Amino acid sequence: MSALEYNGSAIVAMMGHECVAIASDKRLGRQAQTLSCDFQKIFQMSDRLFLGLPGLGTDVETVSNRLRFRLNLYKLRENREMKPRTFLNMVSSFLYSHRFGPYFVEPIVAGLEPTTSEPFIASMDLIGCPMITSDFVVGGTASEQLYGMCETLWRPDLEPDDLFEIIAQSLLNAQDRDALSGWGGVVYIVEKDKVTIRHLKARMD
Amino acid sequence: NRSSDLQKNVQLYKIRNGYSLSPHAAASFTRQNLAKALREGPYTVDMLIGGYDEHDGASLYYLDYLGTMAKVPYTAHGYASYMTLSIMDKNYKEGLSETEAVDMIRMCIAEVQKRLIINLPKFNIHVVDREGVRTIDDEKMET
Numbered sequence: 001m002s003a004l005e006y007n008g009s010a011i012v013a014m015m016g017h018e019c020v021a022i023a024s025d026k027r028l029g030r031q032a033q034t035l036s037c038d039f040q041k042i043f044q045m046s047d048r049l050f051l052g053l054p055g056l057g058t059d060v061e062t063v064s065n066r067l068r069f070r071l072n073l074y075k076l077r078e079n080r081e082m083k084p085r086t087f088l089n090m091v092s093s094f095l096y097s098h099r100f101g102p103y104f105v106e107p108i109v110a111g112l113e114p115t116t117s118e119p120f121i122a123s124m125d126l127i128g129c130p131m132i133t134s135d136f137v138v139g140g141t142a143s144e145q146l147y148g149m150c151e152t153l154w155r156p157d158l159e160p161d162d163l164f165e166i167i168a169q170s171l172l173n174a175q176d177r178d179a180l181s182g183w184g185g186v187v188y189i190v191e192k193d194k195v196t197i198r199h200l201k202a203r204m205d
Numbered sequence: 206n207r208s209s210d211l212q213k214n215v216q217l218y219k220i221r222n223g224y225s226l227s228p229h230a231a232a233s234f235t236r237q238n239l240a241k242a243l244r245e246g247p248y249t250v251d252m253l254i255g256g257y258d259e260h261d262g263a264s265l266y267y268l269d270y271l272g273t274m275a276k277v278p279y280t281a282h283g284y285a286s287y288m289t290l291s292i293m294d295k296n297y298k299e300g301l302s303e304t305e306a307v308d309m310i311r312m313c314i315a316e317v318q319k320r321l322i323i324n325l326p327k328f329n330i331h332v333v334d335r336e337g338v339r340t341i342d343d344e345k346m347e348t
Contacts, residue, residue: 007273028275033286035267036275058272062240101244 228256
């Protein structure tokens, strides 16, 4: 059984008009057995920068802590916010430094540029190969299902309210078709002046 | 010897700083040790850490040998989990009193004693609250 599929997860991030959205399920399981429906997989790294971590639960916690540490040191030294692109590179090199004993997470970065507020989303594999897209990125055990849902529902230049509906439906329907993810959902809508967090009511099975 | 090492470190914190580690901090500290050991020489031990804190009230943390940590209202490890999680799903509600919680545990124990092939006649129930930790000595548990 692959380490990436041990705990189960579904994470998706989408680009909108001057906003980004990132959403995840809340299940933590031990293969088929569900342990918790409250497990945090999306971490706010900075005011407008979010990191989604699908994969092995222990590494989700470790990687988010280590990256937060490095990001905070950067902020103290440079006295400015880190750009999403820079953060992506930091995550990528962090993961590659463990090339032959990797962390079993496939991160998703979503945020707005600190100065221009331009939206940014990207994902990478467990050894840090980055992929920057202009529409959506997906990760987790339900990634195939998420690709299908996003491809169908997404369109460019969605306003925050529409983006919320689209990302929520993509997540809910994809995780319903995956045994290892689900049990609730949380959506973060990141706009230049605010971040809205909404918890989704989902099928608890 | 692993748990005694962690236990001593928690006590050392209290001596050094004058106040106890919060349950969340103790669980996180344990988690970090488990996670570090995972890639060197893993400890094959799952744990449940329960504690009381003036700040957050009572809290329960599930930890496994990989270093996965989750704050949970109720949980179980091992074979017990197959039988008892559903009982707790059904009967648990927010703000259970101590008597109700202990009764729920008794229900779970009864189920395990009934359904598990290995005979486990005696159980210890420990209660953690603002006064500390105490054991419930009970004749009810023996079959």
